[in-house]
Amino acid sequence: GAVVSQHPSWVICKSGTSVKIECRSLDFQATTMFWYRQFPKQSLMLMATSNEGSKATYEQGVEKDKFLINHASLTLSTLTVTSAHPEDSSFYICRRGPGLAGANEQFFGPGTRLTVL
Amino acid sequence: QQPVQSPQAVILREGEDAVINCSSSKALYSVHWYRQKHGEAPVFLMILLKGGEQKGHDKISASFNEKKQQSSLYLTASQLSYSGTYFCGTEMNAGAQKLVFGQGTRLTINP
Numbered sequence: 283g284a285v286v287s288q289h290p291s292w293v294i295c296k297s298g299t300s301v302k303i304e305c306r307s308l309d310f311q312a313t314t315m316f317w318y319r320q321f322p323k324q325s326l327m328l329m330a331t332s333n334e335g336s337k338a339t340y341e342q343g344v345e346k347d348k349f350l351i352n353h354a355s356l357t358l359s360t361l362t363v364t365s366a367h368p369e370d371s372s373f374y375i376c377r378r379g380p381g382l383a384g385a386n387e388q389f390f391g392p393g394t395r396l397t398v399l
Numbered sequence: 400q401q402p403v404q405s406p407q408a409v410i411l412r413e414g415e416d417a418v419i420n421c422s423s424s425k426a427l428y429s430v431h432w433y434r435q436k437h438g439e440a441p442v443f444l445m446i447l448l449k450g451g452e453q454k455g456h457d458k459i460s461a462s463f464n465e466k467k468q469q470s471s472l473y474l475t476a477s478q479l480s481y482s483g484t485y486f487c488g489t490e491m492n493a494g495a496q497k498l499v500f501g502q503g504t505r506l507t508i509n510p
Contacts, residue, residue, distance in 0.1 A: 314496055325401070326441065326486065326500045375440050379496040390433070393440040 285309045286378045288391035295366055296399055302362045303394045305376030311356035314379035317349075319372045320393075326375065332359040366398045400425055402489045404501035411477050411508050419472040419504045421487030430463050430470040431488040431498055434481075441486060444472075449493075474506070482508045 289304045305315055315332040330351050331339040338351035350362040363370055375393040402423045409417050421430060429448045433441035445454055447463035447470060454461060458475045474481055484505045488498035 316497065325502045326488075328497065328499065331497060377498070389443055390440040 286376065286389045286391040288376060288394050290394060291392065292395040292397070294397045294399065297367050298365055300362055300364045301366055301396060302360055303374055303376075303396075305359045305361070305378075305391050307357045307378050312359075312378045313356065315353060315359035316377040316379060317351065317359075317361050318375045318377060318390075320375060321372050329361075332361075332376075363396065366396070368398045371396055371398045401499055402487055402501040404485075404487060404504050406504060407502070408505040409507070411506070413479055413508055413510050414476050417474045417477060417506060419474075419485050419487075419506075421470045421472070421489070421501055423468045423489050425468065425491055427463075427465060427468055427489050427491060428493045429490040430461075431490070432461055432470075432472050433486045433488065433500075434483045435486060435503075436483045477506075477508050479508050479510065482506055 285308050287306045287308055293301055295301050313334045317329045318326040319329050320326050328341050329344045329349060330341060332351045332353040334353045334356050340346045348364055350364060353359040359376060361374060373393050373395050376391045378389055402421050405420045411417055429446055431446045432444040434444055435441040445461055447461055449465050452463050461470060461472045463470045470487060472485060484503045486500045486503050488500045490498055
């Protein structure tokens, strides 16, 4: 069964609104979650690293005030796209890092497709 | 730095073999392989760690040549279910956990 869940699976919103995406680790506590964005027919681009109990680390060129990341617990990380615009429409996927037990396998969530009108 | 995958696309008939390569210009700690089907999230296939690992499952195997900073994914006797886009993700430092993905290789298997 799934070990990482995301909610919602898809969302359609109007330009200027904010959208929150949740990523949950279902089978063990994850100190780190990674957020990726994927445009059609392109690769997975890392946006930021979410660390439980501390500030997220953003990749170069990613606006931290636009893409707010919160990792409030060991099982939940959230990405909020603030004041979304059509160019933010994309497939957003979280990936769980190794858990406290240090397992090597790293799983993606099922993804959230965001469409901004 | 993004690893480079080759080829960009492959079209095979069912039962044929394929090799997908992933090269980095920097030293690597590990290489991860994923397969993504259209409209879905990538699915983890395997991880190869520094030390020249080779591993496989069913008819999919991979090798990691750390001297060449290169990994190859081998698909033998391909099945229709193997169709999808394959991504390698590279990790440069042990414990960093951060993966940078190649541009992907689109594999199409025809009956």
